[in-house]
Amino acid sequence: MAKITSVDVLQADLKPKVKRTDAIQSFETQETPIVRITDADGATGTGYSYTIGTGGSSVCRLIDDHLAPLLIGREAEAIEAIWRALFFRVHATTVGALTSIALAAIDTALWDLRARKTGLPLHRLAGGAKEAIDLYSTEGGWLHMDEAELVEEAVKAKEAKFGGTKIKVGRPHVAEDMRRLALVRDAVGPAFEIMTDANQGLTLDEAVRRARHFESLDIAWFEEPIHADDVGAHRRLARSTAIPIAIGESLYSLSQFKDYLEAGACSIVQVDVGRIGGITPWLKVAHLCEAFNVPVAPHFLMELHLGLTCAVPNSRWLEYIPQLDLVTTAPIRIVDGRAIPSDAPGLGIDWDFAALERLIVHRSSHGAAPGLVPPL
Incomplete structure (x- = not known):
């Protein structure tokens, strides 16, 4: 040493x-x-x-x-x-x-x-569970986008063989969210995943109401519907709907994830290496989720999370939201809608x-x- x-x-x-x-x-x-x-x-x-x-x-x-x-x-x-x-x-x-x-x-x-x-590359050093991970896109679903743009971006993601797209929700009335989501669903068909993200913008009663409407569109998950501190509200929401509830980007300790998992308040964990305090606690959260039979689909930082999602067996998705290609010499490798981690020693980021x-x-x-x- x-x-x-x-x-x-x-x-x-x-x-x-x-x-x-x-x-x-x-x-x-x-x-x-x-x-x-x-x-x-x-x-x-x-x-x-x-x-x-x-x-x-x-x-x-x-x-x-x-x-x-x-x-x-x-x-x-x-x-x-x-x-x-x-x-x-x-x-x-x-x-x-x-x-x-x-x-x-x-x-x-x-x-x-x-x-x-x-x-060793990170994905092998930290576990070596997978050789690739499925991608979904976030860049085409922001809340300010109009309906035509949402549909266009979702179709592009499907044509690129991504497995899904994320649509931000939280328009003033549920009818607005439903129209936007329904147009995307009609365009991409039933086999393409639509993730939704409310970014903690809803009350419990409104989250329950919107989840009831979203169920008809078979969405992949309802992300951060309520303030992240409120485990009890998420538990009540999870019990009221068949839609998977996703949380994690706004949690900062292993214990917080433990509380959610023990309460049955989520079924997708989006642990973020930048918010949890690094790779050391990220791996602990991922393995804790494995014990609860809950998949991880980390938030943001795709260049770093690529190696980590391929290190653990219970990873499900990598969020495609590129940013580091502004200051790296090569983008991540994507084949048929799946991201493949670098075999170079290190985190896999070539600054x-x-x-x-x-x-x-x-x-x-x-x-x-x-x-x-x-x-x-």
Whole structure:
């Protein structure tokens, strides 16, 4: 094993590739905290996480002031011990988004370092369960899109051999949501999946009402219908409908997922490596779901989640929502609507540091051998 000698911290701001709106918000920019960890052997791992427009500078400050200094001199291979030490160092700010996002950037860097040093791709290092994962598209279903555009994008996804498309719901009246969904269903037929996502925008009674209407369209799932903190409301909703209830992108700890699973309040788990605090807790959630016979279909970060969904046996879908191709040298490989993970050692992300350099808004270095990415 080799000790950590330096930690470098970046923030790069990536503009959304398309306009993205849902029932409660708009995706302003992908603030991307990036951490690079170098060990005494000279090996480096790169990790990252994200926000959708606010908090990125606070995440970087948390890493700079409280987390990165604790990494210097630690054995890089002791990933579990490091994660727990960092978690308890900032225990007063957990469980919460900013701390989880900060931990995720560090933890994914450590996993990238481990994978590169062992010569294995993430999907094999973390389990090696699958060689590919089914894709569904999110980019063609945003709430602001008109009906013709929704239909056009869904048909394109089907022609690309994707397995489904996600349509945002939460228009002022259920009749509006139903018209939009029905037009898509008519266009793609019964064998193509339609996922719906309310982004926590509904009350329990309205979620029950809309689920009752959505059942006639045989939708694949009803995602985040109610505020994520309310396990009881999700349990009541799940008991009222045959539609699978999907949750997870707004949960930040293993225990929160345990509460949902024990309550029978969900049947699809969308655990997000950037929100849960990294690969280390992501894998724990995935295996916990396996014990409950519940599939995982992670939220966002498709480039990183590709390796993870192929690592575990109970993964079902990968969300196609590209963003990192702005700062990588190659997109993910897709064959017949399925994503295939890279066999290169590491996370499977080939960063274009020259492109990244132009988007950096924060840079700092810690340790004996600083120097994240030389200015290019």
